[in-house]
Amino acid sequence: MMIDYLPLLILFVVAAVFAAIAIIMPSLIGPKNPNKMKQEPIESGMIPFTDARQRFPVQYYMVAVLFILFDIEVVFMYPWAVLLNKLKVFGLIEMGFFLLILLIGYVYVWRKGAFEWD
């Protein structure tokens, strides 16, 4: 019953306490020597040379979305490949359909010109 969920609750509590400690302790005990350089924002270890709030070309998003789509496709294929011996022809046909649908999506994206940068 509800007692079965106790470990879950404990996990929550532990996580929360840990996070709280990680945030509060450094500000209490850490040394503070602020200077101008330290207060600059950084980007991947570099001092940014433009305003961070600039607009990205929309193509980045397009590529990112397409990447996720077809990347997940491959993720699905790993467990399928492991079990293929057991699934036999049924599995093959099923994956065929799966790929077909994705292929249609691929053709669509391709013909729409989404892979072209300009």
Add this chain to the structure above:
Amino acid sequence: MSMDLTAIPLLSLILWLPVVGALLLFFVRKESTIKLIALATMLLDFVVSLGLLLNWSNTGDMQFVEKLLWIPPLNISYHLGVDGISLFLVLLTTLLGPIVVLYSWHNIKNNLRAFMVLLLVQQTGIVGVFTSLDLILFFIFWEFTLIPMYFLIGRWGGQRRVYAAVKFFLYTMAGSALMLVVILLLYWQTGSFDWIELQQTPLDPTVQTWAFLAFALAFAIKVPLFPFHTWLPDAHVEAPTAGSVILAGVLLKMGIYGFLRFCLPLFPDATLRFAPWIAGLALAGILYGALVALVQKDVKSLVAYSSIAHLGFVMLGVVSLNQQGLAGAVLQSVNHGLSTGALFLMVGMIYDRRHTRLLTEFGGLWKQIPIYSALLLVVVMASVGLPGLNGFVGEFTILVGAFKANRLWAVLGTVGVIFAAWYLLAAVRGMLQGPLDNPANQKLQDLSAREIWVLVPLILLFFLIGLFPNLFLDKINPAVETLLHGMNAAAQISFLP
């Protein structure tokens, strides 16, 4: 002349002929053809409805019954029939049909086709109300009659037509909303929507009370019973003449008919319980209608308010709950349809000429348009109940019934009759007599042959009913008797002597 018409589904024919005519109109372009088809359909419908008289047997039972299971899961049937109570109301409807078409021959300027279609389907709706013996079928026709009249008023009416049309629609719909729920409630209790079966199923008094109240509300708004009458002056005054004639002639009778057909036989105990209350409202309506009519400046609203008084009188007959009262109510419903119909037609005719209906605009018409004036006098006399004309028979029978039921009702009702004579005669005197001093009236044309033909059938009937009332009462009485006996048997307390 005898012909066996029982093999033909006569009622269905009467009911659906106008719809067929309306459909035909969609394929016609020429205005004159449209008018001809509409008139021909209406006349044919009237002739067919006369077939009811040919094969009539003077019993109190339902005749020409047609029954067909329509929606099996709910046991709803297409169940039609007429008895002495509905017979003349059906005939009145089919008679007024051709008359209003003929009246509207020249004075509908726009969308003649739509106008005629509406008149035709309206007729189907009204005949359906008077002949349905299944509660759902009845309700469908009852609500359906709103649509054509709404558009007739709203499109072809007078200045405040939109207001009047919407008010008419919402009032009636609101009134019948509870009726539908109660019909469903009855179905829950008895498993039937059928009028004949329901009559044979005794209902619990509490259910009767609520059912009666819901039905009575719907019917009282239609009649209209004081204080539910406020839609009527607007609708009557703003409607085009044809619409006013149908409204006053038959639509209001649907309310009276509803009381007779449903409230009385289905809920006898509740009827007995509420009869005095309704009588009180009816009397209030008679006096109120008469007093308000007295001060009207517009002839049409005068006639409209007089309708409230007249129908209050009819309701008085209904709640007398005796042979004379009920028979008188049925006959007087028909009379009122004829005479008020004729009055609205004549008001319309003078309005077509002068484009005003103000009483002060008229005077001395007798000198200029004698035919009109003579006919108007006859119509008014019929309306106020001059002996020898139809109104007298109806009013007298009702008074006898009311007298038997309660003397005070009869006395107050008589006062109403006197009032009615007063306001109508005063109005007519103002219009017809005196000097012809308004220059606009000096060029008036008298009635055309068409207009005379519109009125002649009605006037003939005034005399026919007035001189030979038994032709009609013989057919009405058996049905009323059956109704009263049925009620007496079903009610918990016996009320017949």
Add this chain to the structure above:
Amino acid sequence: MNLPHIDFSVITPELIVIATALVVMLAEFVGAHATPSPTRSHRIALIALLGLVLAALAAVAGLGRAATDIQGMLVADDLGRYLELVVLLAAALGLLLAWDYLPQFTKMHSEYYALYLLAVVGMMFMGKSTELITLFVSLEILSVALYVLTGFHRGQLAAGEAALKYFLLGAFSSAFFIYGAALLYGDTGSTHLVDIAARASGGFLTLAGLALLLVGFGFKLAVVPFHMWTPDVYQGAPTPVTAFMSVGTKAAAFVALFRVLQAAGVSYATWSLVLALLATLTMTWGNLAALRQSSLKRMLAYSSIAHAGYMLIGVTAGMQLGLSAVLFYLFAYAFMNIGAFAVVSLLERPGYHATQDATIDAARGLFARKPLLAVVMAIFLLSLAGVPPLAGFFGKLYLFNAAVQSGWIWLAIVGMINSVVSAYYYLRVTVLMFMTEADETSFLRSPLSNATGLAIAVAMVGTLLLGIFAGPWLQQLGQAALAFAGS
């Protein structure tokens, strides 16, 4: 390892629609690029329509043969078949509306029709799901497709706002739904409705789970107080989409709601009062708010909220009678509501950037300009108001009958009073059409195209005749409901 046996007859109509969606996606690339846009659009629409018709045939063929399910996740009983039919009907009518509406503002035809078909698939699956996760997935399929379709008119600010609002609130409601499903799973250890029915404890977890599911359904059905998105979304979405989703989403969600409630394992008395109150609130609020609208689409949006309320009466009334009444009402509603939206779509000013929305003034003097169209619109509106002998009246008759038969008399009374209130705003449009003259505010997109004309004709025939020939149809629906309620 046992390989799953799949009975494809259970999902034939859905498979057909999915296949059509895939074909439609690629159809744009067939043929010369020079093909003018409307022609190409019509070709794509035709393929989509063909798919819908085929699917409907498959659904009809499946009637009377309650089929086994796929791993107990989907069921193809008659209830599901009728749901498919009503969704496909709504979809076909909506598609005919889009036929000439779409090329007015966009060149993205393939996308539109493909998404449209996917929404159809989602709805069909939703009404056939007997398992909460499947239910959720189909709900998401239809929702995501509709989010995009709502914002399809990209030139319009209102469309973007509508899509965003729909998306945010929809996602929010999905969260409620999935949380409810999780609680029910926690209670019973299964997401299959059959298992839930058998094992539900009837305690706090069941009730809380059910309540959260109800909230999720409430959003989709636009039940007050979860209706806030409806007017904006219905107004911002392209009119054909609005017409389709106002019927399709409701149909799917109502049938699914029936399935969930049947399996709830909670006594009828527990939820019926809640549903009755929701129905009352929904009808009343929808109708009162509709009284004050000046935009035709917004008015119909509030009216559709009210109609959801009427149908909730059927749900309150319970299984057999209520379900058949709701099914009948859905068909009637598909005809009359899409018909009304079809006429509204003709009253909108076209254009990419223009504020396309039709105010009720656009209908001014319509009778003088196009008599037949005005008459048809009046028939749709009167049917929505529930005036006999139109389909809407019979729909309400059966709903209220179901309510009275199961003892909910006050609910039937509330419903009737609401019908009267609603008559006022429907009449307002007829007043403008018939009883005023045209002026500069009135508008009509012309000429009337064949596709729109066909949609209007079908809707009108349905509205006129569905009620009059209701007998056999109602019997069929009643049997489907009985088969479901008895199972």
